[in-house]
Amino acid sequence: MDKLFMLSFLALLIAAYGVAGNMVYDNMGMLGKLECLDMEEENDVDVFEIPSWTSERGSKVLVNVESFGAVGDGVSDDTQAFLKAWDTACSTPKSVLLVPPGRRYLLSATKFQGEQCESDMVIQIDGTLVAPDEPKKWDPKFSRIWLEFSQLKGVLFQGNGVIDGSGSKWWAASCKKNKSNPCKGAPSALTIDSSRAVKVKGITIQNSQQMNFVISRSDSVRIYGVQVTAPGDSPNTDGIHITQSTNVVLQDCKIGTGDDCVSIVNGSSNIKMKRIYCGPGHGISIGSLGKDNSTALVTKVVLDTAYLRETTNGLRIKTWQGGSGYVRGVRFQNVRMEDVSNPIIIDQFYCDSPTTCQNQTSAVNITQIVFRNISGTTKSEKAMKFACSDTVPCSNIILSNINLEKKDGTVETYCNSAQGIGYGTIHPSADCLNSHDKIYLADPAETRIEDIVHTEL
Numbered sequence: 401m402d403k404l405f406m407l408s409f410l411a412l413l414i415a416a417y418g419v420a421g422n423m424v425y426d427n428m429g430m431l432g433k434l435e436c437l438d439m440e441e442e443n444d445v446d447v448f449e450i451p452s453w454t455s456e457r458g459s460k461v462l463v464n465v466e467s468f469g470a471v472g473d474g475v476s477d478d479t480q481a482f483l484k485a486w487d488t489a490c491s492t493p494k495s496v497l498l499v500p501p502g503r504r505y506l507l508s509a510t511k512f513q514g515e516q517c518e519s520d521m522v523i524q525i526d527g528t529l530v531a532p533d534e535p536k537k538w539d540p541k542f543s544r545i546w547l548e549f550s551q552l553k554g555v556l557f558q559g560n561g562v563i564d565g566s567g568s569k570w571w572a573a574s575c576k577k578n579k580s581n582p583c584k585g586a587p588s589a590l591t592i593d594s595s596r597a598v599k600v601k602g603i604t605i606q607n608s609q610q611m612n613f614v615i616s617r618s619d620s621v622r623i624y625g626v627q628v629t630a631p632g633d634s635p636n637t638d639g640i641h642i643t644q645s646t647n648v649v650l651q652d653c654k655i656g657t658g659d660d661c662v663s664i665v666n667g668s669s670n671i672k673m674k675r676i677y678c679g680p681g682h683g684i685s686i687g688s689l690g691k692d693n694s695t696a697l698v699t700k701v702v703l704d705t706a707y708l709r710e711t712t713n714g715l716r717i718k719t720w721q722g723g724s725g726y727v728r729g730v731r732f733q734n735v736r737m738e739d740v741s742n743p744i745i746i747d748q749f750y751c752d753s754p755t756t757c758q759n760q761t762s763a764v765n766i767t768q769i770v771f772r773n774i775s776g777t778t779k780s781e782k783a784m785k786f787a788c789s790d791t792v793p794c795s796n797i798i799l800s801n802i803n804l805e806k807k808d809g810t811v812e813t814y815c816n817s818a819q820g821i822g823y824g825t826i827h828p829s830a831d832c833l834n835s836h837d838k839i840y841l842a843d844p845a846e847t848r849i850e851d852i853v854h855t856e857l
């Protein structure tokens with residue numbers, strides 16, 4: 401399948417140029433490797449076994465939070481009832497922890513520990529979980545979390561319910577809204593930490609105090625049909641934030657927030673996103689990385705099929721000066737944009753700080769980044785921006801079939817210290833990418849260097 405696709409892609413190139421003899425295609429090594437990151441389709445074999453609630457409903461044991469005293473009037477504190485229900489569900493094989501529909505359960509910051517749990521638990525959220533709205537009364541012990549689930553193994557979250565962080569007072573208190581306030585972190589609404597084989601299906605997460613949904617230190621997580629909503633001006637309310645996690649799939653998610661729709665940071669690898677709707681928001685981002693001279697590694701990220709509307713960025717990689725490590729092997733493809741401010745942007749001078757950031761010699765190394773079939777409208781003139789470090793240039797940026805237009809004016813590409821090549825239509829043209837007519841192979845262990853004929857960008 402991958403091979404077939406590669407062949408048809410190359411055939412297309414040949415058709416487009418009619419100069420097959422002129423082009424050398426044995427850079428298939430690298431492209432081939434990137435092709436291997438294709439998404440498995442929805443019905444392909446799952447990356448892990450998922451407990452199912454519908455197919456085995458009969459044998460499931462229902463653990464209803466109301467049986468443990470949860471009131472669901474949005475006023476009474478239901479935290480203890482939820483913790484008791486959790487303990488029971490956790491120690492019961494084939495349990496379904498049920499949050500019934502039609503009610504609002506007020507929960508304060510809580511950690512749900514899954515280490516001792518039976519596997520195959522289902523958490524059926526049909527009602528609304530709501531956070532207390534007053535930052536001043538927040539338990540300082542839980543300054544960065546509201547609902548945290550950790551050490552889960554084989555758990556399915558599903559339902560039509562809502563997780564609502566009631567974040568408006570937190571936003572008002574943010575230093576981004578009120579410069580006289582100190583800059584400090586706020587809780588994330590939902591966190592899945594140190595877990596594996598977790599699936600989240602269908603629920604809505606909204607109005608978080610800060611990040612809406614964090615996946616940290618986890619492996620094999622599949623997020624499917626999840627909706628994330630927060631106002632476009634709510635500060636730092638990232639939609640789905642992935643950190644130190646591997647084998648994560650986001651599929652059919654609709655995200656509108658005040659920060660990145662998706663942010664993927666250090667220690668993440670093999671992250672696949674398919675059919676993502678983003679807007680409002682700051683786009684789909686890798687980073688930020690390398691803050692405070694830290695080392696960051698992000699590899700193998702694929703976004704396939706996305707629609708971004710009125711976001712401040714589109715497809716973005718952002719790193720701070722002074723960092724180290726690398727971002728390697730990223731493919732963004734089949735993306736449609738509408739009124740996006742920076743549709744394609746690699747920024748190695750990212751500086752989200754009240755004071756200016758000094759240039760340094762060290763930077764996170766960005767290499768093997770593919771943008772393919774990206775089209776739509778840009779709000780800014782610089783439809784493509786590759787702002788790379790003078791000492792650690794970006795390399796092997798591959799553009800293929802890009803068409804970005806501005807409704808009322810011309811568009812251009814900005815480059816600083818960026819090396820790459822383009823295939824097919826590239827608009828605006830990216831002549832500023834300095835191609836050495838050479839593509840270095842993905843695997844640093846491979847010493848072979850493939851020459852490829854320079855094609856006009």
Ligand SMILES: *[C@@H]1O[C@H](CO)[C@@H](O)[C@H](O)[C@H]1NC(C)=O
Binds near residue numbers: 578579580581
């Ligand atoms: C900003 O915060 C300060 C201190 O917390 C407060 O006194 C002031 O009223 C706030 N300003 C606005 C515009 O909310």
Ligand SMILES: *[C@@H]1O[C@H](CO)[C@@H](O)[C@H](O)[C@H]1NC(C)=O
Binds near residue numbers: 666667694695696697
């Ligand atoms: C980056 O991620 C790696 C791998 O998960 C981890 O070992 C390292 O501590 C992380 N670095 C920072 C600065 O968080």
Ligand SMILES: *[C@@H]1O[C@H](CO)[C@@H](O)[C@H](O)[C@H]1NC(C)=O
Binds near residue numbers: 692722
């Ligand atoms: C990062 O490294 C630079 C250069 O060595 C140094 O000047 C700076 O103080 C360091 N910053 C931090 C936050 O450690």
Ligand SMILES: *[C@@H]1O[C@H](CO)[C@@H](O)[C@H](O)[C@H]1NC(C)=O
Binds near residue numbers: 735736773
């Ligand atoms: C290019 O991307 C758009 C938007 O996702 C999609 O509709 C179209 O089918 C893609 N074209 C090709 C040739 O894959």
Ligand SMILES: *[C@@H]1O[C@H](CO)[C@@H](O)[C@H](O)[C@H]1NC(C)=O
Binds near residue numbers: 749757759790816
């Ligand atoms: C850092 O380097 C870039 C690229 O050479 C340059 O455009 C920018 O002005 C520099 N920034 C500072 C703060 O020196």
Ligand SMILES: *[C@@H]1O[C@H](CO)[C@@H](O)[C@H](O)[C@H]1NC(C)=O
Binds near residue numbers: 766795840844
């Ligand atoms: C960045 O990575 C590329 C590709 O692996 C490598 O060729 C280059 O030397 C690296 N740059 C630095 C400054 O380490």
